[in-house]
Amino acid sequence: MLLREVEYAKPGSVTEALELLAANDGARALAGGQTLINVMKARAASPDMLVDLNGLRELKGIELAGDGTLTIGAMTTYTEIMRSAEAKARPILGEVCATIADVQVRNRGTIGGNVCSNDPTNHLPPLMVAVGATMTVLGAGGTREVPAEEFFLGVYMTAAGPGELLTKISIPAGKKDGFAAVTLGAEGTCIANAAATVNGSVRVALGCVDAVPVVVTADSPDGVADAVRAAGLEPPSDVHASAEYRLHLATVVATRAAEEAASR
Amino acid sequence: MDVSVTVNGTTYARDVEPRKLLIHFLRDDLDLTGSHIGCDTGNCGACSVLVDGVLVKCCMLLAVQANGASIETVEGISENGELTPLQQSFNEHHALQCGYCTPGMLMSATALLRENPSPSEDEIKKALQGNICRCTGYWNIVEAVKAVGK
Numbered sequence: 112m113l114l115r116e117v118e119y120a121k122p123g124s125v126t127e128a129l130e131l132l133a134a135n136d137g138a139r140a141l142a143g144g145q146t147l148i149n150v151m152k153a154r155a156a157s158p159d160m161l162v163d164l165n166g167l168r169e170l171k172g173i174e175l176a177g178d179g180t181l182t183i184g185a186m187t188t189y190t191e192i193m194r195s196a197e198a199k200a201r202p203i204l205g206e207v208c209a210t211i212a213d214v215q216v217r218n219r220g221t222i223g224g225n226v227c228s229n230d231p232t233n234h235l236p237p238l239m240v241a242v243g244a245t246m247t248v249l250g251a252g253g254t255r256e257v258p259a260e261e262f263f264l265g266v267y268m269t270a271a272g273p274g275e276l277l278t279k280i281s282i283p284a285g286k287k288d289g290f291a292a293v294t295l296g297a298e299g300t301c302i303a304n305a306a307a308t309v310n311g312s313v314r315v316a317l318g319c320v321d322a323v324p325v326v327v328t329a330d331s332p333d334g335v336a337d338a339v340r341a342a343g344l345e346p347p348s349d350v351h352a353s354a355e356y357r358l359h360l361a362t363v364v365a366t367r368a369a370e371e372a373a374s375r
Numbered sequence: 376m377d378v379s380v381t382v383n384g385t386t387y388a389r390d391v392e393p394r395k396l397l398i399h400f401l402r403d404d405l406d407l408t409g410s411h412i413g414c415d416t417g418n419c420g421a422c423s424v425l426v427d428g429v430l431v432k433c434c435m436l437l438a439v440q441a442n443g444a445s446i447e448t449v450e451g452i453s454e455n456g457e458l459t460p461l462q463q464s465f466n467e468h469h470a471l472q473c474g475y476c477t478p479g480m481l482m483s484a485t486a487l488l489r490e491n492p493s494p495s496e497d498e499i500k501k502a503l504q505g506n507i508c509r510c511t512g513y514w515n516i517v518e519a520v521k522a523v524g525k
Contacts, residue, residue: 112396112415112434119376119393119439148396148435149417161393163440213505214483215423215432298504 112152118160125169125249125278131162133251133274138162140276142186142224145216170223170278173197179284185223185277190214192222201242203288203306207234210290210298223277226262229269229323232301236263237324238290240316241306244282250275263323285310289371291364292318295351302352303360307335307368309375315339315365320346320357332369336362378442382407383451391438398422400438401448409449409478413507420506423479424448430486432505449478452485461485461523470519472510479506484520493524 120138122128132138137159141147150156164170170186175197181204183192189208192198198205211217211225211234225235226246239246239259246257248271257270264270271277285308292304304318315335316324327338339362346357378391382405389404401407401424413421415434422434425447453459458466461484471477480503487494487502494502499520500513508516 113399114394114396116392117394119437121439144435144437144440145417148437152415161437165440213420214486214502215420215430215505216417216435218429219431219435 114148114151115154115157117151117158119163120160121163121166125167125276128162128164128167129249129251129274129276131160132276135160136273140164140227142227143188143220144224145212145220146224146228146230164276170276175200181282181284183222183280183282185227185279186221187223189217189220189222189225193217200284201282201288202286203238203242203290204282207238207290207306210234210292212298222280226280227269227271227277229263229265229267231266231322232304232319234290234292234301234304234306234318237304237316237318238306239280239282240324240326241308241314242282242285242288243308244280246270246277247279247281248275249278254278260324260326266322287372287375289368289373289375291367291371293360293364300351303357303364305361305364305368307332307365307372309369309372313369313372315369317342317344317361317365320344320361327365329369332366332373335365335369339365376439376442378439380438380441380443381445383446383448393437393439395438397424397426397433397436397438397441397446400441401433401446404438407448407450410482411475411478413475413479418507419476420479420483421476423482423506425482425486430483447482447485449481452481459485461488461520464519464523465516468515468519468522470512470515472508472512476506476508476510480508480516484516484523487520488523491524494520496521499524 139158141161141163171184173195174182192208193205244259246262248255262270287309289307293302307315313329329335329338348354379388411421413419417435
């Protein structure tokens with residue numbers, strides 16, 4: 112598919128990338144491109160300029176601090192997370208990345224692109240909320256630290272606004288996590304997903320049921336299904352699942368994720 | 376924009392519109408039509424190539440993004456006109472029917488075998504997950520890759 116005409120810029124630094132984004136109203140950051148290029152083909156997005164973040168080393172890499180906190184650069188690919196020895200400090204990260212699409216997409220797609228696109232069917236937004244991630248957003252006004260729960264604002268909308276960039280994601284140490292999803296085909300489009308952590312009580316972040324991840328809590332995995340039903344969810348109906356069926360699936364995947372988290 | 380890429384060992388310099396996808400650049404500008412366009416939505420994997428050794432679907436990459444890169448396509452995997460063991464195995468195991476998905480399957484399997492010379496059946500299936508065969512000839516494709524891996 113021939114894309115609409117677009118300018119292309121390859122900044123040499125994050126500062127330069129921010130300047131390009133700020134100076135051009137129609138500019139968009141290009142991360143892995145595994146979503147953006149396709150929505151450009153469909154003319155669902157028609158940026159005037161692409162600011163390519165590939166090659167910016169400042170946005171790459173995974174660091175493990177002494178207290179177990181992981182810091183992952185926004186342009187780190189799913190494959191890099193899966194293969195990282197450091198990322199094993201929070202094993203669920205690599206496990207969930209391994210269920211995203213396929214080898215080729217995982218080789219290009221990035222953690223930052225996944226969360227910034229905030230497609231409600233993506234796996235990483237609920238996972239980031241469940242593990243209590245902190246997003247670092249850089250803009251003309253400086254750096255902001257945004258908790259994952261406040262980062263996701265709406266369908267395709269996040270706290271990283273125009274002229275800003277998500278630069279890194281910090282994730283505290285932890286092992287008692289779980290994730291479950293019902294997808295079309297083994298690792299295709301998601302109908303319902305949920306990420307859970309157990310830290311005394313159970314905390315579950317649900318995807319696919321609202322514009323942003325929805326958090327429910329329970330004392331134990333046994334109480335999760337009731338907590339989901341009590342959350343007053345009104346999930347969307349589409350060709351893959353009615354609202355009623357999606358709500359049912361939400362109780363199922365939330366329970367599975369919680370049970371997995373509790374078993375670790 | 377000026378783009379210089381090395382494809383299968385040959386360096387090409389071209390003036391390319393930023394909006395051009397790498398797959399169109401390979402096929403239309405360089406006349407390397409071995410890599411196919413199946414779905415043009417990032418699902419089918421017929422356009423899979425290796426960019427600096429990394430397996431990608433080049434319908435989701437701009438040609439300008441490949442500037443300076445070394446690209447391997449299906450045209451480049453055999454040497455001196457001889458089939459690679461993988462290609463020979465595809466032949467022997469009837470691992471292609473219409474052949475449309477074959478270039479992408481070969482590139483994905485090539486990437487797998489470089490990293491993991493003796494993949495299990497499960498590893499082969501995982502590695503080929505991003506490549507769709509609408510003849511549904513998966514069984515023989517997996518068998519062909521497995522036979523090379525032994």
